[in-house]
Amino acid sequence: MKTRLGLGKVEQEITHDEKLLFTLISYVIILIIFANLSGFQSPVLGLLASAFYFLINGIFLGHAFFEKETAFFRLILGLLLLIMLLGFVGWLAVIIYNLDVIRFTLVLIIVATISSLSNKRVKSKNGA
Amino acid sequence: MEPNREGFTKFLRIGETLYLLLSILSFYLLLLSRTWEAHTVWEILHPAFIPTLCAATALLLTILPTSEKVTHKLLFVIVHSVLIHSFFSIVFPAGDNSGQQMYLGRIRLVYDNAVLHGWPPWPLESIAFQVYQWFRGINFQAALSVVFARMFSMDILWVHLFLVPVLWGVFTPIAVFLVTKTLSKNDTVAVLASLLLSAFPYATYFGAISTHNSLGYIFFFYALYFMLKNLDSNDSKTKFLMLAFSFLSLLSHYLTGIISFSLLFLTVAFKSYRAQKTSSLTARTSLAIPFILCTSLLPFSFIYLRFFRSGTHVAFTLSRFYELPFKEIVGLFLIGELTYYFDLEAIILMIIGPLLALLYIAYRLHKMRKTSSADFRTPFSFLFVAFLMILVDYRILKLLMEGLPIRAERLWVLRDFIAVPFAALAIYTAFSSLRAFLRAKSLPSITFSSLKSIFKPLSRRTFSQTKRSIINLSNHLFIALLFSLNLILPLLLAGWITVSLSVAYPQVAPLQTTNYELEAVKYIEENTQEKYVVVGDIWTIYAGERIVGLNNPRAYYFGELEKTGIDLFTNMKSDPSPEWMLLAMNYTDTTTAYFIVTEPRLGSEEFQSVISRALNNQQISVVGVFGAGKLYVFGYGKGEGV
Secondary structure: OHHHHHHHHHHHHHHHOHHHHHHHHHHHHHHHHHHHHHHHOOHHHHHHHHHHHHHHHHHHHHHHHOOOOOHHHHHHHHHHHHHHHHHHHHHHHHHHOOOOHHHHHHHHHHHHHHHHHHHHHHHHHHOO | OOHHHHHHHHHHHHHHHHHHHHHHHHHHHHHHOOOOOOOOOOOOOOOOHHHHHHHHHHHHHHHOOOOOOHHHHHHHHHHHHHHHOOHHHHHOOOOOOOOHHHHHHHHHHHHOOOOOOOOOOOOOOOHHHHHHHHOOHHHHHHHHHHHHHHHHOOOHHHHHHHHHHHHHHHHHHHHHHHHHHHHHOOHHHHHHHHHHHHHOHHHHHHHHOOOHHHHHHHHHHHHHHHHHHHHOOOOHHHHHHHHHHHHHHHHHOHHHHHHHHHHHHHHHHHHHHHHHOOOOHHHHHHHHHHHHHHHHHHHHHHHHHHHOOOOOOOEEOOHHHHHOOHHHHHHHHHHHHHHHOOOHHHHHHHHHHHHHHHHHHHHHHHHHOOOOOHHHHHHHHHHHHHHHHHHHHHHHHHHHEEOOOOOHHHHHHHHHHHHHHHHHHHHHHHHHHHHHHHHHHOOOOOOHHHHHHHOOOHHHOOHHHHHHHHHHHHHHHHHHHHHHHHHHHHHHHHHHHHHHHHHHOOOOOOOOOOHHHHHHHHHHHHHOOOOEEEEOOHHHHHHHHHHOOOOOOOEEEOOOOOHHHHHHHHHHHHOOOHHHHHHHHHHHOOOEEEEEEEHHHHOHHHHHHHHHHHHHOOOOEEEEEEOOOOEEEEEEEOOOOO
C-alpha cells in the first residue's frame, strides 16, 4: 500500500511539473552526466544520475501516452518509449554525423524536451 | 481480516520471500559459475544452479494463481526472465561467440568516434545502398548502446553484453502479459503466459544475445499489442504507437519490420472487415486477399533486397522438390529444420509450445461456432491469422526460396511469441476443467463421522453404510487428486521451463573467447602508442572486436572473413617472419605489427611448431605470454624490432 502511494505521489508530483521544475531537474541531471563523462567517469554517479533521468522522463512519457493504464504499466511503457526515443534520436545523430560526447548530450536534451512537451500537452488538454 | 485470509497472506509472503531468496541465490550461483575458458554454459554451471532455478520457478508458479497483486507477480516474472536470459553475459568473460561480438566490433567504432555517418565506414556504390545501410539495425543498436554507455559512464562491452538480456527480461514478459490480457481478459492467464515464454527455447536464445534482431523482436511484440488494441479502438495515440513500434522494429531489423508492417496491413483489413458487419462471401474474400498479400510481403521483400544490398541473390525455387527425398520434404514442411535434429527431446521441447497453441486454436475455433462474444473473437481471430501467416511464411522461405541472407528459423521467435497466449490459455483451460471436475466429484465434503465409517469393520456394516464408505473413499481420492494437481502442475511447468533451457543454450559450441585472449588484446592496446595492426586467427579478431573494434585505423584488426587477414595469418603460421608483418603494416598504414597464436585454437602440435619457428627468428620478438603459456604475442616495428 505504502509503495503504491509512494509511486503515485512521485508520479503526480512529476507530471504536474509546476513551473517546469522537473524539466529543469532533468537538464541539471544531463549536466551531471556530461560532467561525469568528461571528468570523473564514475559508473556509480552515472547510474544514479541516469536512474533519475529515466524516472522523470519515463513518467512524463507514460503520463502523456498511457494515461488510462495503471501506475505500474504507465511507468514501464513510459520507460520503453523513452528508450525508443533515445535510440531513435541517437540513430539520427549517428547517421547525420556521429555520437561524440557533445552530440550525445544534445540527444539527451532533445529527448528530455520532447518528453516534457508531451507531458505539458496532455496536461493542458486535460485542463490540469 | 478473516483468520483464514490472514493465514493465507502470511503464507504467501513467506512464499514470495523464499522465491526472492532463491532468485538471489540463482544469480549468485551463476556468478560463481563464471569462468575464463569454456565452450558452453553447461560444462561450467554450478551443480546447484539448475535445482535452485527449478525450485524458484515452481515457487513462482504457485504464486501466480493467488490473489497477489498483478504488478507484484509481474515483477517476480521479470526477475526470473532477466535471470534466465543472462547466462551468456554472466558466465562467459565476453559473452557468447554467436555474432554479437561482430556487432560489438562495429558498435565500438561508433563509441570511439572512429566512423562518421554510421556503419559501414567505406563509400557505397549507390544512394539506395546507402539508405539501406542507414536503416540497418546495426546503426540503431550502436546508437542505443553508445547512449547507454555514455549515460552510465561504463565501457561499451558491459552495456552491449547486458543490453538485450535486460531489455528482453524486463519488457518481453510485460508485452506477453498485455497481449494475453487483451485476448483472454484474464489476469491469471496473462501472468502465466508472461512466464511461459521462457519455455520456448528459440525465444530464450534470442533474448540472451545482444543482436539488433533481438531488439527488433521486442519492438515487434509491442507493435502487435497496439495492433490488437487498435482493433477495438479508434484512439489516435494507439494508432501512433502501433506505427512507431512497427517503424522501430524495422529500424532494428528488416525481418521483424517487414512482419510488423504485414500485420499492420492485416489490422487495416480486419477493421474494414468488421466495419462491413456481415460474414458474406464478399466480406470474407476482403479478408482473404489481404492475408495472401501480407503473407507474400516477406518473401518478395527478400527478392527485392538485391536493389539495396550488393551480393544478395535471393530467388524462388522448386529445386528442393526435385533434389530432396519425399520424406525429407514432408519433414521440412511439418517441423522445418528440426527434421535434421537427432535429439528427440530437443525436437519435442521445440514444438510442444506451438503445438499446444495449435490444439487450443482448433478447440477454440470449434467452440466459437456455438458461443463466443465478439470481444473475444476479434483479437483471437487476428492472432490466429497472424500465427497462420508466420507458419506459411516459414514454409515458403524454407521450401520455395534459396539464397536467403538469414535463417528462416528466426521466424520461430515471432511464431512462439504469438503461440504463448494460446499455450497459456490451453494450460489454464485444461487445469480449470480438471479442477472443476475433481471438485464436483469430491462433494459433498467429508465429515468426521463419515471418515470413521470408512474404518468400521466390514462385518459390522450395513449395505448402505458400505455404499457410503465407498463414496467417501472415492471422495478422498478426488480430494487427494485435487491437492496433488495443485502441486504437480507448478512442478510440471517448472520442469518444462527449466528443461527448455537445455535446448535454448547450445550443448555444443567452439571455445568461447577466453580471458587470456582478452588480456593480450588489452595489453597491446594499453602498451602501444603508435598505430598498430594485429595478425591473428578469427578468435583473435573476435577478442579484438570486443576491446578496440573492427578495422579501427588506430588499432587494426582485419574483418572476420577478410581474405588479406586470413592470408597474412596463414603465411605467418608457416613462416613467422617480418616480411608478412611489414606487408600488414603497409596495407593498413600502421607502424607496428603483432602476431598472436593461441594453443587451444591451433592445437598443441601446430602451436609448438609455430612458436619454435618464431622464437628462432631473431627479428621478431616476444611481446607477451598469456594464459600460462597458452597464448604468445610477437611484435615487430617498422625499421626495427619492437
